[in-house]
Amino acid sequence: MNLHDLLKDDLTQTLITEFGIENESDDVKARLIAKFGENILGRVVLEMLNTLPADKRAGFDTLVGSGDPDALKAYLSPYIPDLDRFLHEETRKETDRIKLHMRDQA
Secondary structure (H helix, E strand, O other): OOHHHHHHOHHHHHHHHHOOOOOOOHHHHHHHHHHHHHHHHHHHHHHHHHHOOHHHHHHHHHHHHHOOHHHHHHHHOOOOOOHHHHHHHHHHHHHHHHHHHHHHHO
């Protein structure tokens, strides 16, 4: 996916609007979205790990590395029955946290 296509993606557009970076150059937008994405992914993974029993975390790590989203979803389903909702909620929490941090820095 090229930079132009990436910046037209729905989630990317939502983040650009949420964070008020519409007037930045495409290069700056791409760098900021990449950083926001890292933070969001980090939070989601951390919360998934916090939800799993300790003895299931190694299996989670293995599945994440396998790149098989269906197997990962099946593995998580006993602990996170509505994965889509979980992802949405954790993404929203991290987005809100980032926005609060941005306001505090302004």
